Amino acid sequence: LDTDGALVVGLLGCGVVGSGVADRLLHGFPVCSTPVRLAYVLVRDLSRPRSPTSVHSHLTTLVDQVLNDPKVDVIVECIGGLEPAARYVEAALRRGVPVISANKALIAERGERLEAVARQYRTTLKYEAAVGGAIPVLRMLRHLASADEILAVGGVINSTTNHVLSQMEDGLSMNEAVRAAQSVGYAEADPISDLDGIDAAQKLTILVALAFGTWLPWNSIARCGIRQVSVDDIAAARRLGTRVKLVASARREAGNIAATVGPTNVPLNHPFAAPRDAENAFLIATRHAGSIVIAGSGAGREATAAAIMGDLHDVLRSATLTSSKETIHA
Amino acid sequence: LDTDGALVVGLLGCGVVGSGVADRLLHGFPVCSTPVRLAYVLVRDLSRPRSPTSVHSHLTTLVDQVLNDPKVDVIVECIGGLEPAARYVEAALRRGVPVISANKALIAERGERLEAVARQYRTTLKYEAAVGGAIPVLRMLRHLASADEILAVGGVINSTTNHVLSQMEDGLSMNEAVRAAQSVGYAEADPISDLDGIDAAQKLTILVALAFGTWLPWNSIARCGIRQVSVDDIAAARRLGTRVKLVASARREAGNIAATVGPTNVPLNHPFAAPRDAENAFLIATRHAGSIVIAGSGAGREATAAAIMGDLHDVLRSATLTSSKETIHA
Numbered sequence: 001l002d003t004d005g006a007l008v009v010g011l012l013g014c015g016v017v018g019s020g021v022a023d024r025l026l027h028g029f030p031v032c033s034t035p036v037r038l039a040y041v042l043v044r045d046l047s048r049p050r051s052p053t054s055v056h057s058h059l060t061t062l063v064d065q066v067l068n069d070p071k072v073d074v075i076v077e078c079i080g081g082l083e084p085a086a087r088y089v090e091a092a093l094r095r096g097v098p099v100i101s102a103n104k105a106l107i108a109e110r111g112e113r114l115e116a117v118a119r120q121y122r123t124t125l126k127y128e129a130a131v132g133g134a135i136p137v138l139r140m141l142r143h144l145a146s147a148d149e150i151l152a153v154g155g156v157i158n159s160t161t162n163h164v165l166s167q168m169e170d171g172l173s174m175n176e177a178v179r180a181a182q183s184v185g186y187a188e189a190d191p192i193s194d195l196d197g198i199d200a201a202q203k204l205t206i207l208v209a210l211a212f213g214t215w216l217p218w219n220s221i222a223r224c225g226i227r228q229v230s231v232d233d234i235a236a237a238r239r240l241g242t243r244v245k246l247v248a249s250a251r252r253e254a255g256n257i258a259a260t261v262g263p264t265n266v267p268l269n270h271p272f273a274a275p276r277d278a279e280n281a282f283l284i285a286t287r288h289a290g291s292i293v294i295a296g297s298g299a300g301r302e303a304t305a306a307a308i309m310g311d312l313h314d315v316l317r318s319a320t321l322t323s324s325k326e327t328i329h330a
Numbered sequence: 331l332d333t334d335g336a337l338v339v340g341l342l343g344c345g346v347v348g349s350g351v352a353d354r355l356l357h358g359f360p361v362c363s364t365p366v367r368l369a370y371v372l373v374r375d376l377s378r379p380r381s382p383t384s385v386h387s388h389l390t391t392l393v394d395q396v397l398n399d400p401k402v403d404v405i406v407e408c409i410g411g412l413e414p415a416a417r418y419v420e421a422a423l424r425r426g427v428p429v430i431s432a433n434k435a436l437i438a439e440r441g442e443r444l445e446a447v448a449r450q451y452r453t454t455l456k457y458e459a460a461v462g463g464a465i466p467v468l469r470m471l472r473h474l475a476s477a478d479e480i481l482a483v484g485g486v487i488n489s490t491t492n493h494v495l496s497q498m499e500d501g502l503s504m505n506e507a508v509r510a511a512q513s514v515g516y517a518e519a520d521p522i523s524d525l526d527g528i529d530a531a532q533k534l535t536i537l538v539a540l541a542f543g544t545w546l547p548w549n550s551i552a553r554c555g556i557r558q559v560s561v562d563d564i565a566a567a568r569r570l571g572t573r574v575k576l577v578a579s580a581r582r583e584a585g586n587i588a589a590t591v592g593p594t595n596v597p598l599n600h601p602f603a604a605p606r607d608a609e610n611a612f613l614i615a616t617r618h619a620g621s622i623v624i625a626g627s628g629a630g631r632e633a634t635a636a637a638i639m640g641d642l643h644d645v646l647r648s649a650t651l652t653s654s655k656e657t658i659h660a
Binding site: 294 | 354464465466469470473474476477478599601604616618619620621622623624625626627632633635636637639640642643647
């Protein structure tokens with residue numbers, strides 16, 4: 001904590017998600033009535049216009065300045081992609097600094113290794129924002145897995161394809177629907193990772209890790225995207241009283257984990273039929289607590305920033321607890 | 331913790347919920363790979379047959395034996411009702427012993443006082459099982475309230491009335507449906523608290539306390555039960571494409587909290603239309619994270635015991651953390 005008791009944050013990346021986090025940190029984010037201070041925002045281009053404009057005075061292009069400043073209490077990684085994010089996150093953990101990441105590709109590829117590094121250096125890696133946007137599904141899954149036995153986990157977990165399929169139900173072609181998703185910021189300029197189910201498979205890898213304690217390589221998951229879904233398929237589903245959704249699901253079967261991602265005809269009264277546009281829905285089946293459904297906003301600047309704020313609150317609380325315990329024992 | 335490192339539990343009450351807890355504790359409940367030992371089960375009648383039968387050797391009728399044994403690490407209260415539960419819970423907290431309660435009437439009436447006592451004696455009071463059965467809604471609400479701002483909270487939160495209304499949709503009269511709910515163990519012999527919305531109002535008081543930090547007296551909540559709902563109302567709702575549900579909801583309005591419980595015509599595509607029989611569904615509207623829906627099994631022996639096991643896991647984890655920190659600092 002800073003000399004004035006504030007939690008000092010180093011933010012890596014200032015794209016859609018990073019700028020949302022900066023906005024929350026710079027414009028009134030009271031947690032536990034402890035102030036949070038944004039020290040650095042790492043970017044590649046200092047001259048690009050940014051929103052909020054108040055972020056400009058925090059910008060730096062020097063990653064070592066952020067990672068080596070002993071005043072920084074927590075690193076928030078919103079760069080996305082595997083490198084250089086992986087290198088930066090590991091460097092922070094090795095300094096004992098807690099890291100919050102919104103990066104599903106990173107966690108799916110390196111989560112097991114990075115969690116081991118975090119344990120070794122007695123710090124924490126948090127990544128609620130990597131799956132389910134604003135929905136605290138990882139938190140819930142972790143809790144249920146610790147106090148119960150998870151039988152299966154799955155859901156409608158990719159917002160871009162769900163937005164595309166929703167638009168196709170409204171009469172658009174696949175190409176028109178992809179452009180519509182791009183125009184509202186849900187689909188990337190190159191939507192291959194979403195349309196081919198890669199994003200969903202990476203998120204499923206993370207869900208499986210928390211549910212079953214096994215880091216399944218995401219590219220080993222049986223996977224089919226939505227490129228082959230036609231307007232006729234959508235119409236046929238409607239006639240059957242169903243809806244086409246990209247469903248990711250995993251269950252333990254005879255000691256193995258069966259995991260798949262693919263377009264699925266979902267009955268209208270099933271919880272997976274409910275999410276529209278960028279909404280996500282998850283189902284966690286447990287031995288004792290039955291099935292729990294959790295749904296909400298799965299993507300977007302505000303939703304993802306909200307999940308990061310939740311992780312930040314946890315880091316702040318444990319920092320406060322630790323320092324008060326150290327005071328007690330000192 | 332016990333000399334062998336086990337967490338020692340004193341259980342108060344062995345009715346539907348208490349016997350479910352005893353079953354889980356006596357027949358293999360591994361948490362954090364730490365053993366949990368059931369020391370006492372407080373009952374009024376030693377001679378009554380019990381399930382599981384293995385509980386018999388743990389029975390006692392002497393509350394002081396349970397509350398004054400320094401070996402007991404945590405008290406689980408499954409007596410129900412206000413007294414003597416309130417007296418026992420407060421006595422345990424004053425000894426610094428953490429308490430887990432499944433008792434919504436107790437928490438709604440005395441939650442504010444008991445939480446103050448817990449803080450004063452540096453211990454904890456947990457009551458996830460008091461609302462929503464197996465659904466970890468209080469945990470989620472507490473998390474969202476700490477990192478975001480709650481705008482509204484509500485849901486279908488009384489399993490008995492939901493079971494009755496579901497049965498009426500299937501053609502039963504109110505009286506037949508109440509008897510059906512009693513026969514499967516969801517409705518009490520005297521179902522007045524459920525049918526008149528008292529149970530829902532008490533749960534709403536708890537939701538409001540976590541969402542808005544205010545303990546609203548449950549009997550100040552505008553409340554209408556389901557006694558006046560007729561088979562004709564159910565049929566009329568169906569014609570409108572809606573379903574009659576007992577909805578409890580609260581929102582902050584101009585500094586005040588507007589809270590109501592009453593039968594509501596819910597559109598079929600609304601999350602509150604989905605719960606069947608003993609299922610519950612909750613909606614939490616937040617400023618930044620949008621609306622989060624969480625649904626699952628809201629009542630019954632297994633569901634309620636699962637929620638208590640979740641609380642027990644938290645108590646165990648914090649006990650383990652504290653003792654390992656003390657070891658480190660010793």
